[in-house]
Amino acid sequence: MMLLVTFMMALREVRRNTMRSFLTMLGIVIGVGAVITMVTIGKGATRQVTESVGALGENVLMLRPGAQRRGGMRQGAKGFEAADVSAIENEVPGISAVAPTSSTQATIVFGNENVSTSVTGTTNQYLEVRGYSLGTGRLFSEAETAIGSPVCILGTTVEQNLFADADPIGERIRVGRVSCQVVGVLESKGAAAFGDQDDVVLMPMLAVQRRVAGEPNIDSINIKANEGQSLEVLQAQIEALMRERRGVQRGATDDFNVRNVQEIADAMSAVTTSLTSLLGGIAAVSLLVGGIGIMNIMLVSVTERTREIGTRLAIGALASEVLLQFLVEAVVLSTLGGIIGIGTGVGLSYGASRVLELPFVVAPEVMVGAFVFSAVVGIGFGYLPARKAAHLNPIEALRHE
Amino acid sequence: MTDDPARSVVRFHGVQKFYGHGESLVKALDSVDLVIREREFVSVMGPSGSGKSTCMNIIGCLDVPTGGSYFFRGVDVSRLSQDQRALLRRHFIGFVFQGFNLLARTTALENVELPLVYRRVRRADRRERAMHALTLVGLADRAGHTSGEMSGGQMQRVAIARALVTEPALLLADEPTGNLDSARSREIMELLVSLNRERGITIVMVTHESDMAEYGTRTVTFHDGNILSHGEPQEVSA
Ligand SMILES: Nc1ncnc2c1ncn2[C@@H]1O[C@H](COP(=O)(O)OP(=O)(O)O)[C@@H](O)[C@H]1O
Ligand SMILES: [Mg+2]
Numbered sequence: 001m002m003l004l005v006t007f008m009m010a011l012r013e014v015r016r017n018t019m020r021s022f023l024t025m026l027g028i029v030i031g032v033g034a035v036i037t038m039v040t041i042g043k044g045a046t047r048q049v050t051e052s053v054g055a056l057g058e059n060v061l062m063l064r065p066g067a068q069r070r071g072g073m074r075q076g077a078k079g080f081e082a083a084d085v086s087a088i089e090n091e092v093p094g095i096s097a098v099a100p101t102s103s104t105q106a107t108i109v110f111g112n113e114n115v116s117t118s119v120t121g122t123t124n125q126y127l128e129v130r131g132y133s134l135g136t137g138r139l140f141s142e143a144e145t146a147i148g149s150p151v152c153i154l155g156t157t158v159e160q161n162l163f164a165d166a167d168p169i170g171e172r173i174r175v176g177r178v179s180c181q182v183v184g185v186l187e188s189k190g191a192a193a194f195g196d197q198d199d200v201v202l203m204p205m206l207a208v209q210r211r212v213a214g215e216p217n218i219d220s221i222n223i224k225a226n227e228g229q230s231l232e233v234l235q236a237q238i239e240a241l242m243r244e245r246r247g248v249q250r251g252a253t254d255d256f257n258v259r260n261v262q263e264i265a266d267a268m269s270a271v272t273t274s275l276t277s278l279l280g281g282i283a284a285v286s287l288l289v290g291g292i293g294i295m296n297i298m299l300v301s302v303t304e305r306t307r308e309i310g311t312r313l314a315i316g317a318l319a320s321e322v323l324l325q326f327l328v329e330a331v332v333l334s335t336l337g338g339i340i341g342i343g344t345g346v347g348l349s350y351g352a353s354r355v356l357e358l359p360f361v362v363a364p365e366v367m368v369g370a371f372v373f374s375a376v377v378g379i380g381f382g383y384l385p386a387r388k389a390a391h392l393n394p395i396e397a398l399r400h401e
Numbered sequence: 402m403t404d405d406p407a408r409s410v411v412r413f414h415g416v417q418k419f420y421g422h423g424e425s426l427v428k429a430l431d432s433v434d435l436v437i438r439e440r441e442f443v444s445v446m447g448p449s450g451s452g453k454s455t456c457m458n459i460i461g462c463l464d465v466p467t468g469g470s471y472f473f474r475g476v477d478v479s480r481l482s483q484d485q486r487a488l489l490r491r492h493f494i495g496f497v498f499q500g501f502n503l504l505a506r507t508t509a510l511e512n513v514e515l516p517l518v519y520r521r522v523r524r525a526d527r528r529e530r531a532m533h534a535l536t537l538v539g540l541a542d543r544a545g546h547t548s549g550e551m552s553g554g555q556m557q558r559v560a561i562a563r564a565l566v567t568e569p570a571l572l573l574a575d576e577p578t579g580n581l582d583s584a585r586s587r588e589i590m591e592l593l594v595s596l597n598r599e600r601g602i603t604i605v606m607v608t609h610e611s612d613m614a615e616y617g618t619r620t621v622t623f624h625d626g627n628i629l630s631h632g633e634p635q636e637v638s639a
Binding site (some may be wrong): 005009012016017304307308310311312313314315316317318319320321391393394395398 | 458461463464465483484487488490491492494496498500502503504505506507511515516518519520521563
């Protein structure tokens with residue numbers, strides 16, 4: 001009974017003091033909304049980087065010519081040979097797939113349509129290493145790989161640009177100066193931070209080397225480790241093998257490098273993590289500003305409220321009844337503000353993630369955290385001055401200036 | 402003073418109220434003995450600063466004396482806790498403040514309803530009784546107006562309605578007609594007299610005007626924190 005009466009009284013006060021209620025809630029809404037928006041965007045960016053690095057393939061080592069150096073590869077180091085690929089396949093244990101690549105940029109033409117894209121000469125194992133799967137058509141046959149037949153598998157972006165809705169399988173397209181038959185289309189992997197994973201054309205290694213690029217180099221060898229295989233151990237074994245095969249003297253610098261895709265992922269994650277912290281920091285400041293706003297409004301209204309408390313006490317209210325009313329008021333305002341803040345934050349971050357083309361990652365712990373903080377500030381500063389006033393005698397409270 | 406203690410509503414024994422210390426000590430009430438019996442209508446007079454409001458606040462259990470003892474209906478108020486004094490106020494006392502003390506942005510009706518809310522009177526009942534009290538003070542047509550939309554005299558009458566809506570055993574009024582013209586003042590006085598005569602409500606009223614004081618059954622005069630005269634206790638007409 002008392003609780004209900006107090007609750008109704010508190011709601012009436014909230015409604016009566018529209019401006020004060022609105023400003024208090026605004027502080028909470030801004031604080032909670034900002035934190036949720038910032039952190040959600042930060043998390044989305046992190047997720048995107050993680051996903052796109054993952055798109056390079058998990059458990060993958062990349063062997064490239066040239067010494068490992070900050071700022072890129074040393075020019076002039078010689079490429080790899082087909083024998084290097086089979087040596088790795090045969091002599092290094094714990095490998096599930098090896099795919100050499102030789103990439104070049106080329107113009108692709110079909111009918112009146114033409115696009116410029118990256119053409120990669122490789123083997124069927126490339127799909128496994130990079131995590132692609134075949135959508136329609138077929139892979140390269142053994143004979144096509146062996147003799148470097150002019151056949152190709154298209155990524156969906158290239159397929160869409162050249163064929164729109166028509167069936168590309170069996171059609172002949174021009175890759176550079178070479179006429180080439182489409183045998184398959186990859187399944188879409190979607191966009192990623194490193195560009196469109198579907199904007200690719202795959203051809204047998206020999207076909208690219210001889211017909212498109214015109215040079216016999218293999219410019220990288222991608223190695224996928226077995227599940228559970230230590231990439232460090234594998235990396236050491238490959239390095240030892242390649243030093244021997246390329247005749248690198250003891251103590252001399254390697255003229256090749258083996259990179260762990262995970263390392264790249266970690267480096268990029270570190271960047272986005274600090275981005276998230278930065279956004280989080282900005283958000284924390286707005287939370288604080290919101291909190292100070294709430295505090296100010298509560299403290300400014302203390303004089304008027306102290307008189308109100310004096311009046312209520314004089315009429316015969318118990319201190320506990322007055323306090324309960326103020327507590328309910330503060331809780332109602334804070335909770336309402338918190339809920340609106342969460343709504344605003346989720347809405348804003350959803351909008352932002354659409355505009356920035358980031359994944360939308362909900363962070364419940366941040367919502368709870370921001371909500372609790374604002375509620376504590378709102379309840380604390382709504383309740384504590386009231387507590388002080390409620391224990392004055394009515395005359396002192398009424399005399400409050 | 403050989404009154405039957407059961408019939409006295411207010412009984413002061415050497416009540417003191419001091420403010421401050423040392424040089425700045427103010428004896429708002431020096432040492433006051435006072436008895437107010439049931440059904441009395443006491444007018445309190447005295448120059449400004451003589452301790453009238455201080456005395457009213459203590460009678461109304463809003464403030465506690467620094468010395469002496471105060472019995473309200475035979476109960477020693479100085480032994481009561483803050484909450485017990487609040488309950489005394491809630492159930493027995495109506496107070497009209499010198500400065501009205503209405504709630505801001507709150508309608509006249511809601512202000513008058515407030516004491517009934519704390520008395521747990523049901524909503525419909527509350528409305529009716531508050532409207533009735535407003536009618537008594539001639540403000541039925543202003544029930545929906547907030548304090549900001551009323552004149553000083555109107556706020557004064559809302560404050561009076563709020564004090565009498567509970568039909569308290571003791572009604573205290575600190576200069577209730579201070580903001581009213583003489584016609585209004587007489588109306589309020591007649592209202593108080595009828596509450597006193599017909600409902601048996603004991604009334605203590607502070608006033609500056611002797612023609613207002615004459616509505617009471619006796620006049621107590623304060624001077625410098627002491628009672629100068631207890632007045633002629635007239636026979637309370639039944
Ligand atoms: N809170 C207070 N602090 C200090 N002095 C006070 C306080 N309240 C009243 N006084 C002093 O006590 C005396 C009596 O005040 P009051 O009872 O209000 O007089 P009255 O109502 O007769 O005009 C005055 O001198 C006044 O200044
Ligand atoms: Mg006074």
